[in-house]
Amino acid sequence: MEALTKQTLSDQSEKQVSQIVSGAEALLLGLLEEGVDTIFGYPGGAIMPIYDALYGYQDRLRHILVRHEQGATHAAQGYARVTGKTGVVFATSGPGATNLITGIADAQIDSTPMVCITGQVATPLLGTDAFQETDVLGISMPVTKWNYQVTDVTELPEVIAKAFFIARTGRPGPVLIDITKDVQFAKFEYTYKKCEKIRSYAPYPKVNNDDIEAAAKLINAAKKPYILAGHGILISGAQKELLAVAEKAGVPVASTLLGLSAFPCNHPLYVGYLGMHGNYGPNVKTNECDLLIAIGMRFDDRVTGDLKTYARQAKVIHIEIDPSEIDKNVKTTVAINADAKAALKALLPKLKENKHDKWVNEFRECDKIEYEKVVNKALHPAEGGLLMAEVVNVISEMTKGEAIVVTDVGQHQMATSRYYKYNTTDSNVTSGGLGTMGFALPAAMGAKIGRPDKQVVAIIGDGGFQMTLQELGTIFQFNIGAKIVILNNSFLGMVRQWQQLFFDKRYSATEMTNPDFVAIARGFYINAAKVSLREELKQSIQTMLDHNGPYLLEVVVEKEENVFPMVPAGDSVGNIRLE
Amino acid sequence: MEHPNGYSTEVKLFVISVLTENKSGLLNAITIIFTRRKINIESINVSESEVAGVSRYTIVVKITRERAEKLVKQVRKLIEVLGAFLYEEEETHFQELALYKVPLEPFLNDSNNRIEKLIRDNFARILVIEREYIIIEKTGRKSETQKLFEELKAYGVSEFVRSGRISISKSKRRTETFLKELEELSANSLVKE
Numbered sequence: 001m002e003a004l005t006k007q008t009l010s011d012q013s014e015k016q017v018s019q020i021v022s023g024a025e026a027l028l029l030g031l032l033e034e035g036v037d038t039i040f041g042y043p044g045g046a047i048m049p050i051y052d053a054l055y056g057y058q059d060r061l062r063h064i065l066v067r068h069e070q071g072a073t074h075a076a077q078g079y080a081r082v083t084g085k086t087g088v089v090f091a092t093s094g095p096g097a098t099n100l101i102t103g104i105a106d107a108q109i110d111s112t113p114m115v116c117i118t119g120q121v122a123t124p125l126l127g128t129d130a131f132q133e134t135d136v137l138g139i140s141m142p143v144t145k146w147n148y149q150v151t152d153v154t155e156l157p158e159v160i161a162k163a164f165f166i167a168r169t170g171r172p173g174p175v176l177i178d179i180t181k182d183v184q185f186a187k188f189e190y191t192y193k194k195c196e197k198i199r200s201y202a203p204y205p206k207v208n209n210d211d212i213e214a215a216a217k218l219i220n221a222a223k224k225p226y227i228l229a230g231h232g233i234l235i236s237g238a239q240k241e242l243l244a245v246a247e248k249a250g251v252p253v254a255s256t257l258l259g260l261s262a263f264p265c266n267h268p269l270y271v272g273y274l275g276m277h278g279n280y281g282p283n284v285k286t287n288e289c290d291l292l293i294a295i296g297m298r299f300d301d302r303v304t305g306d307l308k309t310y311a312r313q314a315k316v317i318h319i320e321i322d323p324s325e326i327d328k329n330v331k332t333t334v335a336i337n338a339d340a341k342a343a344l345k346a347l348l349p350k351l352k353e354n355k356h357d358k359w360v361n362e363f364r365e366c367d368k369i370e371y372e373k374v375v376n377k378a379l380h381p382a383e384g385g386l387l388m389a390e391v392v393n394v395i396s397e398m399t400k401g402e403a404i405v406v407t408d409v410g411q412h413q414m415a416t417s418r419y420y421k422y423n424t425t426d427s428n429v430t431s432g433g434l435g436t437m438g439f440a441l442p443a444a445m446g447a448k449i450g451r452p453d454k455q456v457v458a459i460i461g462d463g464g465f466q467m468t469l470q471e472l473g474t475i476f477q478f479n480i481g482a483k484i485v486i487l488n489n490s491f492l493g494m495v496r497q498w499q500q501l502f503f504d505k506r507y508s509a510t511e512m513t514n515p516d517f518v519a520i521a522r523g524f525y526i527n528a529a530k531v532s533l534r535e536e537l538k539q540s541i542q543t544m545l546d547h548n549g550p551y552l553l554e555v556v557v558e559k560e561e562n563v564f565p566m567v568p569a570g571d572s573v574g575n576i577r578l579e
Numbered sequence: 580m581e582h583p584n585g586y587s588t589e590v591k592l593f594v595i596s597v598l599t600e601n602k603s604g605l606l607n608a609i610t611i612i613f614t615r616r617k618i619n620i621e622s623i624n625v626s627e628s629e630v631a632g633v634s635r636y637t638i639v640v641k642i643t644r645e646r647a648e649k650l651v652k653q654v655r656k657l658i659e660v661l662g663a664f665l666y667e668e669e670e671t672h673f674q675e676l677a678l679y680k681v682p683l684e685p686f687l688n689d690s691n692n693r694i695e696k697l698i699r700d701n702f703a704r705i706l707v708i709e710r711e712y713i714i715i716e717k718t719g720r721k722s723e724t725q726k727l728f729e730e731l732k733a734y735g736v737s738e739f740v741r742s743g744r745i746s747i748s749k750s751k752r753r754t755e756t757f758l759k760e761l762e763e764l765s766a767n768s769l770v771k772e
Contacts, residue, residue, distance in 0.1 A: 137604060142611050146658045166658060169771075199761060200600060200661045202768040236771070324652035331585065339771055 018191045023153040024053035024184040027117065030160035032060060033192045036088050038079065038449060039063045040072035044092025045132055047119025049184035051090075064449065064478055067470035069096050071442035073103020074468070077112045078446030081429045082404055082454075084237070086113040086168050087446065093120045094132030097178070098139060102436055104174045105143040109433030110258060111231060113172035115163045116140075122182040123151045136178050145173030153186040158195070165195035170203030171322040172235060205321070207338040207346045214334045215293075215317045216350035222291035224359045225251045226314075228274060228303075231258035231432075232296015232321060232340045239263070239425050241344035242295065248348065250355040252363055254282035256297045258432040261422035265401065271363040275303045276567045277414035280374075281366030283565070283573040286311050288362075292330075295319045296340040299329040300433065301569075309572035319343045373578040374564050379419070385558040386534060388415035388487050391541075395457060395485065396420045398541055403455040404429065404447050406482075408440035408464035411493035414563045416459050427454070438467030444482040445475055455483070455545060462488040462514050472524040475550045483544050484552040486517055489559050497562045521552035532556035586645035592621070593647040594666040594673070594746050597636035598628060598754065600659040609636060609660075612653045618642055622675075624743035630754050633661065637673075639744050661761060666748055673746035677724035678706065679715040679731055680738035686713065694734060701727045712737065 021029065027050060031039070039061055043051045054063060066072040069091045076087025087107075091100050097118040107114045120126070121133045137149050146166045150156050156179070163175040219225055233242050239262055246253050246263070252271045253263050263270055272279030274286075286292065292314045297303070304310045307329055315333040319340055320326050326335045336343045378389035392415050395403070401423035407413040407430040422428060429447050431439035444458035465486050475482065492510040499507050521528035527547055531540040537555070544553045565576045599605050606625060613620055621639040628635040640647065647665055654663040686694055698705065703717035717727050721741070728739055 138607065141604070141608050142615060169769075197765065197769055198658065199758075199765050201658050202761075202765040204768045204771050206768055322656070324649070324656050328649060328652075342771065 018189045020187055021190045023156050023186050024049040026156050026190045028053055028057050028061060030157055030192055034164040037062060039088045039090055040066055040075040041090030042066055042069050042072060042096060044096045046093035046121055046181050047090060067473045069099035070102050071468055071471045073100050074439050074442035075446030076114050077107050078406060078429050078443030079450040080112050080114060082426055082447045083450040086115055086164055089116040091118050093118060094134045097136040098134060104140055106431055106434040106436045107174040108143045111172050111235060113167040114174040115167050116176045118178045120178045120180045123180045140176045144176050147176040149178040150183050151180050153183045153188045157190060157192045161195035204339050205337045207342050211334055211336045212346045212350060215336060216347060218291055218315055218317060218334060219249050220352045224289045225291040225293060226289035227251050227253040228294045228297055229253055229259045229262050230256045230295060230297025233259055233262035234426055236339045236341040238341035238344050241341050244348055245344050248353055249351045252360050256303055257417055260417060260428040261425050264423055265421040266423060273417055277563050280370035280565050280576060281363035283567060283576045285363060287574040289314050291315050293317045298325045305567045305571050305573045386555060387561055388412055388557050389419050391487060391555050392416050392419040394537055394541055398545060399455055403457045404451060406440050406444040406447055406458040408460045409435045409437045410461045411563050412459050412461045412487040437464040440464060441468050442471045445471060445480050448480050448482040457483045459485045462486055462512060463492045472526055476524045476526055479549055481549050486554045487557050488554055489557045490514055491559060517554040526550050526552055528552040530554040588643055590641055590643055592639060592641050592668045594671050595638040595651055595663060597654055597663045598661040599634045601632050601634050602659050605659055608657050609654060622743035624745050628754055630758060637744055637746050662757060671746040671748050673744050674718050675721055675724060675744050676742040677717050678740050679736050680712050681731055681734050681736055682712050685734040697730055703727055
């Protein structure tokens with residue numbers, strides 16, 4: 001720490017006149033310096049001085065009192081994902097801090113900028129098993145980008161500045177700062193300087209021109225080039241650059257789960273969604289292309305399936321800001337270790353204008369097969385109960401693909417990723433890497449607070465909804481106008497689907513006897529309705545979308561519906577099953 | 580044996596040398612990277628380097644090159660890690676230190692000076708002589724310190740301890756030069772283009 005302190009201090013001029021404040025107040029002043037206006041949190045003993053200071057800052061810092069600390073993390077994630085700003089969370093020591101862990105782990109694996117502030121018992125009590133004392137640094141270490149415990153109040157401003165710098169730069173991620181209670185009380189001479197440099201941290205590696213030349217050469221020579229667009233496009237704001245590169249070189253673009261909405265779904269070069277429940281063409285063509293151009297994605301096993309048979313025929317260009325992701329799962333021909341936007345900008349002038357109509361058409365041929373075998377049946381069932389796909393499709397049409405869509409984890413998530421036609425960017429919020437059930441409801445709250453101008457629709461399964469439904473209390477208290485759609489099949493549907501396909505239909509612990517969701521919503525004074533008939537679906541969705549304020553719509557869907565296509569876990573993407 | 584991705588499947592000793600800021604908790608942050616991947620650390624040593632405020636970790640692991648390379652990339656990801664370098668054993672000079680506590684009594688009755696000869700032959704030395712015991716010190720490779728341990732067993736070794744390996748790479752790079760280059764690199768990669 002000392003070495004770092006010297007480093008950053010020497011490089012910067014002092015901007016602010018010092019003032020005598022408590023550690024608690026210094027934290028709030030630091031947050032204001034970092035442009036924070038919203039905090040998601042929950043008070044408790046060890047963070048009381050900070051909450052006391054917050055009382056005097058209510059005009060500048062809006063605090064959203066969640067109903068469980070996990071909800072604060074997911075709300076901060078939702079907020080961060082739609083605004084690009086860093087989400088901020090407050091929690092107390094002990095159980096308050098441990099309740100953050102799921103959300104922190106989720107933010108880590110899905111590269112979401114978040115700063116969590118936890119209160120801690122007073123410094124002399126550390127390690128004594130004091131009331132609500134837990135080793136939150138130790139617990140959060142493997143799931144944070146950086147963490148630090150402040151036991152000396154004079155360190156606090158610099159640590160806050162570092163926290164925000166680390167959380168939002170490079171590959172973003174969660175940072176946890178643990179502040180002992182004595183530090184929150186202690187008075188000191190406060191000055192704030194933004195962190196601009198850490199010598200051991202190089203967040204934006206410079207684009208190497210040799211790599212760009214080599215990549216351009218491969219792209220210009222390729223007969224069947226294929227772009228896989230990931231979350232990195234959204235994080236770096238490279239949507240325009242991606243569009244320009246794809247159009248100039250005539251390259252089809254598929255999206256990962258977290259990359260959805262980075263490339264418009266109605267674009268002629270967009271070929272669909274990748275992965276286990278992705279579209280047919282994007283999966284099988286991975287094993288037929290001659291050049292794979294992966295941008296801001298990490299070749300997750302849900303995208304690649306069996307690595308031994310994944311794109312073995314293709315040369316691979318990997319544009320990725322995190323060097324540890326390069327060559328981790330898929331060996332690259334050309335690696336560009338840089339921010340996606342910078343890399344694509346450098347690449348564009350080196351590319352020849354090109355078209356690959358025949359190759360793009362091969363995807364369209366696949367689409368026809370998928371439409372006939374899967375999509376048509378899913379969107380236009382002849383009879384039976386409502387299907388998830390048709391509900392998502394109606395929501396997609398009625399919102400013109402312009403809503404921010406927040407999903408939980410499971411079948412409804414895959415149905416949404418497949419059938420929602422994203423036409424505006426930064427509008428897909430989901431728990432990808434960690435697959436956290438219970439993510440959607442609080443994340444939708446955060447998304448709506450971050451983008452009150454947008455229609456925010458949370459699509460959630462009946463299982464996931466019940467993991468964090470207490471946040472309806474937050475939604476009511478702060479009148480957060482998110483729309484909540486529960487696709488209720490009275491099953492943990494994805495697990496049931498696996499049990500059906502791979503465990504001989506032994507439905508172990510997956511059937512749910514559910515409560516009256518409408519009554520629950522109404523208990524929180526939130527308007528709600530239930531629909532199960534096809535002819536009433538559109539009207540009930542319209543009523544929900546038109547409602548001013550939060551609204552919950554329970555949609556009863558077919559009990560044993562499966563999501564297809566499907567690449568069975570560990571199988572080759574080429575063996576994608578259509579039924 | 581070669582894996583389809585071009586890596587050798589041979590398991591061998593690698594030395595990972597890590598330069599870090601001197602920050603508490605970092606040892607834990609580094610070792611959990613190994614724990615999570617179920618990689619056993621054969622030996623680990625942490626000390627201050629020749630540059631003030633900079634610690635040097637020497638970690639020995641027995642894994643494949645592919646795993647070792649990926650591991651080093653994960654270590655580099657930690658914010659306070661200044662640099663992490665992967666070496667095969669032959670690319671480093673290394674030593675370990677061992678201490679042996681042996682009862683004094685056999686020495687007193689050692690008319691043929693067998694123990695003295697043992698110490699001399701092994702290039703060890705006597706560190707302390709106390710009323711009840713003596714402590715012998717030896718530096719060397721693991722096989723060498725182990726050999727002395729086996730030979731001293733006959734006289735009763737009441738305590739034996741061996742340090743982690745410390746090693747210095749054969750490369751000519753100076754730590755200070757590396758840090759300077761690093762400063763330039765981080766200064767040039769602070770902002771998004």
